[in-house]
Amino acid sequence: MIGNNSDVSRGAEKKLLTEWDTILREEWYSQEEPDEIVINFAKLLKREKRKMRVLDLGCGAGRHQIFMTKQGFETHGTDISSTGLNLTKQRLKRQNLEVYLVKCDMKNLPFVESLFDAAICLHTIYHQKLKGIQETISEIQRVLQKEGSLLINFLSKRTYSYGKGEKVEENTFMETEGIEKGILHHFTDEEEIKHLFRNFNIVNLELSEKDVEGKLRSRWVLTAKTGITLFGHNTMMRQA
Numbered sequence: 001m002i003g004n005n006s007d008v009s010r011g012a013e014k015k016l017l018t019e020w021d022t023i024l025r026e027e028w029y030s031q032e033e034p035d036e037i038v039i040n041f042a043k044l045l046k047r048e049k050r051k052m053r054v055l056d057l058g059c060g061a062g063r064h065q066i067f068m069t070k071q072g073f074e075t076h077g078t079d080i081s082s083t084g085l086n087l088t089k090q091r092l093k094r095q096n097l098e099v100y101l102v103k104c105d106m107k108n109l110p111f112v113e114s115l116f117d118a119a120i121c122l123h124t125i126y127h128q129k130l131k132g133i134q135e136t137i138s139e140i141q142r143v144l145q146k147e148g149s150l151l152i153n154f155l156s157k158r159t160y161s162y163g164k165g166e167k168v169e170e171n172t173f174m175e176t177e178g179i180e181k182g183i184l185h186h187f188t189d190e191e192e193i194k195h196l197f198r199n200f201n202i203v204n205l206e207l208s209e210k211d212v213e214g215k216l217r218s219r220w221v222l223t224a225k226t227g228i229t230l231f232g233h234n235t236m237m238r239q240a
């Protein structure tokens with residue numbers, strides 16, 4: 001069910017919602033093929049040989065939620081865009097897969113503590129300022145179980161588009177033209193990621209780079225585990 005626990009009533013999020021709603025209608029942004037790093041992460045999770053509940057933060061049009069659900073994980077998608085959530089819902093239903101979707105901002109997740117065994121957040125967390133990134137990481141930590149697993153990626157400062165658009169703060173730029181006009185991009189480096197995830201156990205942190213028509217696309221890919229948490233879990237949704 002697409003819940004109404006959204007945090008989209010404020011101006012900034014309303015604007016973001018409109019932009020992502022338009023963007024996700026484009027074929028390039030609603031691909032069905034999962035990213036290879038998610039395929040590899042699923043293999044790692046499967047080694048644990050137990051039923052797992054996985055959170056897909058910023059599920060977009062659902063390619064990773066569909067893939068993870070097919071792999072046998074109870075996968076919950078969240079996104080700020082109704083377009084993305086509706087596409088995901090249609091795709092899941094068409095394939096007779098369970099639909100667990102909630103509309104919300106990634107900085108404010110409507111779930112109780114320690115609900116998920118794993119989380120994925122691909123091509124998403126860096127579409128905000130550093131403060132939003134920090135808040136999102138705290139939320140991920142809060143909703144993950146003790147020793148929960150995380151797969152997440154970040155734009156690296158080495159990527160061709162670093163510095164493009166209007167600077168809104170150090171290493172964060174707003175796109176001023178094209179389909180992503182108005183969208184924020186935060187670029188990061190190894191030191192910043194290690195600091196952001198200082199409360200996690202970093203399993204692997206590596207640069208994934210490829211040259212596309214002479215342009216370097218460079219992203220940091222992180223897998224990490226949470227440390228000990230003091231919370232248990234029973235119900236799924238946090239009280240408002």
Ligand SMILES: C[S@@+](CC[C@H](N)C(=O)[O-])C[C@H]1O[C@@H](n2cnc3c(N)ncnc32)[C@H](O)[C@@H]1O
Pocket residue numbers: 016020024029057058059060061062063064078079080081084104105106107121122123124127128
């Ligand atoms: C580039 S898409 C990636 C989608 C998907 N993870 C994938 O890899 O195909 C970025 C997604 O982040 C979502 N998003 C952007 N800002 C958000 C926010 N503050 N809270 C939740 N989702 C957000 C957008 O709606 C969009 O679906």
